Every structure is written in C-alpha cells, then in structure tokens.
Amino acid sequence: xxxxxxxxxxxxxxxxxxxxxxxxxxxxxxxxxxxxxxxxxxxxxxxxxxxxxxxxxxxxxxxxxxxxxxxxxxxxxxxxxxxxxxxxxxxxxxxxxxxxxxxxxxxxxxxxxxxxxxxxxxxxxxxxxxxxxxxxxxxxxxxxxxxxxxxxxxxxxxxxxxxxxxxxxxxxxxxxxxxxxxxxxxxxxxxxxxxxxxxxxxxxxxxxxxxxxxxxxxxxxxxxxxxxxxxxxxxxxxxxxxxxxxxxxxxxxxxxxxxxxxxxxxxxxxxxxxxxxxxxxxxxxxxxxxxxxxxxxxxxxxxxxxxxxxxxxx
Numbered sequence: 001x002x003x004x005x006x007x008x009x010x011x012x013x014x015x016x017x018x019x020x021x022x023x024x025x026x027x028x029x030x031x032x033x034x035x036x037x038x039x040x041x042x043x044x045x046x047x048x049x050x051x052x053x054x055x056x057x058x059x060x061x062x063x064x065x066x067x068x069x070x071x072x073x074x075x076x077x078x079x080x081x082x083x084x085x086x087x088x089x090x091x092x093x094x095x096x097x098x099x100x101x102x103x104x105x106x107x108x109x110x111x112x113x114x115x116x117x118x119x120x121x122x123x124x125x126x127x128x129x130x131x132x133x134x135x136x137x138x139x140x141x142x143x144x145x146x147x148x149x150x151x152x153x154x155x156x157x158x159x160x161x162x163x164x165x166x167x168x169x170x171x172x173x174x175x176x177x178x179x180x181x182x183x184x185x186x187x188x189x190x191x192x193x194x195x196x197x198x199x200x201x202x203x204x205x206x207x208x209x210x211x212x213x214x215x216x217x218x219x220x221x222x223x224x225x226x227x228x229x230x231x232x233x234x235x236x237x238x239x240x241x242x243x244x245x246x247x248x249x250x251x252x253x254x255x256x257x258x259x260x261x262x263x264x265x266x267x268x269x270x271x272x273x274x275x276x277x278x279x280x281x282x283x284x285x286x287x288x289x290x291x292x293x294x295x296x297x298x299x300x301x302x303x304x305x306x307x308x309x310x311x312x313x314x
Contacts, residue, residue, distance in 0.1 A: 018067040023074035029103040032159030070096035072105040076123040103155025224284040
C-alpha cells in the first residue's frame with residue numbers, strides 16, 4: 001500500500017494519526033506540524049480524521065493503539081530521551097504502517113538503526129552529530145522525505161510544509177487549500193526544496209569536498225560545468241565524486257546539478273519579470289524545449305504554467 005493511497009483504504013473508518021511531542025510545546029517544529037493537522041481534523045470531522053496528540057510518557061503508559069501514521073517530533077536543540085524511553089517510543093511509532101520523525105527525533109531514529117538505507121531529512125545543524133550514522137542512513141538536504149513507509153522532516157518552518165503536504169496527499173488539494181487559507185499561507189514548499197543554510201555548515205564537517213563541489217555548482221548556474229570539470233577542480237576522481245553524491249545526497253552529481261539549476265529557474269519565474277527564454281538561458285539551458293521538458297519532469301508542469309501560477313490571484 002502506497003502512502004498516497006492510505007486514505008482510500010477502509011473508507012468506513014477514520015484515518016488515525018499519532019503525534020508525539022518529545023520537545024517544547026511552543027517550539028516551531030511542533031507548532032508547524034500539529035496546527036495544520038488540528039485544523040484539518042476540525043474541518044473534516046472525526047469520521048474522516050482522528051488526531052491523537054501525546055506526550056512521550058503518555059504513549060508508553062497507555063495500551064498500544066492502532067494508528068495509520070505515527071510521528072515523533074522534537075526541536076533540533078532537544079536532547080534525546082533516556083534510552084529505554086526512546087526505544088519504547090520508536091517501537092510504538094513502528095507499529096503504524098507509516099511512521100517517522102520530525103526535527104531532532106530524526107537523528108534518534110537513525111541512531112537506533114531503524115533508518116538504515118532510508119533517505120532522511122535531518123536538520124542541517126545536526127549533520128555533525130550524524131557523522132557516524134551517515135554510512136547507514138542516506139542524509140539528504142531536502143525539507144522532508146517520504147521514502148516508502150518512512151516519513152522524515154528537518155523541522156523548523158519546514159514542518160508546516162510537511163504537514164500541508166501530508167494533508168494534500170491524504171485528503172486532496174481542496175483540503176490543503178482550506179488549511180492554507182486559514183493559516184494565511186500562499187505557497188507550500190515541496191520536499192525537493194533544500195534547507196536554506198550555508199553549504200559549509202551543512203556539509204563542511206562531514207565532507208569538505210562535497211561542500212566544495214556543490215559550491216562550484218551554485219557559482220556556475222548560467223554556464224554549467226561538466227562532472228569531470230568539477231571532479232578535477234575538487235581533486236577527486238569522477239567515481240569518488242559520484243560516490244559522495246550518492247551517499248550524502250542520494251543523487252548523481254549531474255542530476256543534482258540539473259535540479260539545482262531548475263530550482264533557480266523556478267525562483268526566477270516566481271520572483272522576476274524575465275521572459276521564460278531568458279530564465280532558461282540564465283540557468284544554463286541553451287534550448288527552450290530542453291528547459292521546458294526538464295522543468296516539467298521535475299515539477300510536473302511547464303515554465304509557462306509556473307509563471308501563470310505567479311500571476312493568478314490568490
């Protein structure tokens with residue numbers, strides 16, 4: 001059963017979501033996750049969505065329940081619970097068909113070894129703490145990841161985008177639009193968008209060569225470098241560079257570079273009045289058809305439709 005089909009299973013029963021707050025109640029990581037889902041539960045009613053919010057001690061003290069989705073959340077500064085409590089919380093989450101963590105709790109799951117081989121969205125500030133786990137979990141710089149049954153989000157303001165994406169996936173665009181309006185949110189960032197932090201802070205401690213390679217890519221958007229050029233400039237073989245990108249970013253350098261250029265193109269389409277042809281050229285696409293095809297493959301619509309979205313009234 002795919003995550004997108006979850007809400008279509010057992011239509012005679014409500015979808016149940018368990019949220020465990022292992023951090024501060026007023027942290028943005030928690031508020032961004034729980035508030036959109038609370039509004040959604042209120043709008044849809046208990047016959048469609050039941051949201052169970054628990055503290056860690058409550059979860060382990062109660063008899064095991066049945067939830068379709070279970071998420072453990074904590075702000076990135078939150079220390080892990082004592083080992084026995086952390087193990088119990090993880091086991092309760094894993095009992096759900098779809099489960100995962102938000103913020104610092106993503107690191108706790110990786111530390112427990114339950115994210116081996118899984119793409120995870122970890123807060124960039126915790127990358128240094130994850131060095132020993134990088135061989136097992138696949139750290140990505142994205143805001144959130146949905147990898148099979150595993151759901152992870154870097155937390156902070158991205159929790160809002162994550163929660164709204166869950167709402168759209170489970171209950172449709174109309175439900176998401178209703179919650180966006182209630183929260184006065186204009187745009188939901190997709191999971192492919194990266195955490196907006198300094199590359200050195202995100203990768204420097206773990207892999208300075210990776211940081212250097214991505215810096216070169218970001219500095220050469222209009223006239224892209226080849227993978228061989230980048231590997232030579234950072235002092236690695238092509239195979240070594242590809243191995244680093246696969247391990248830490250889950251992508252080949254050429255694919256990562258292409259998505260980086262397309263993300264920049266999307267920003268230009270949304271934030272400037274440059275023509276679509278000019279935007280393509282500014283992002284290293286000499287052919288308008290290549291630009292349109294690549295953009296559509298990543299975002300699901302054409303550059304022209306992206307520009308029209310910007311011009312449409314809210």
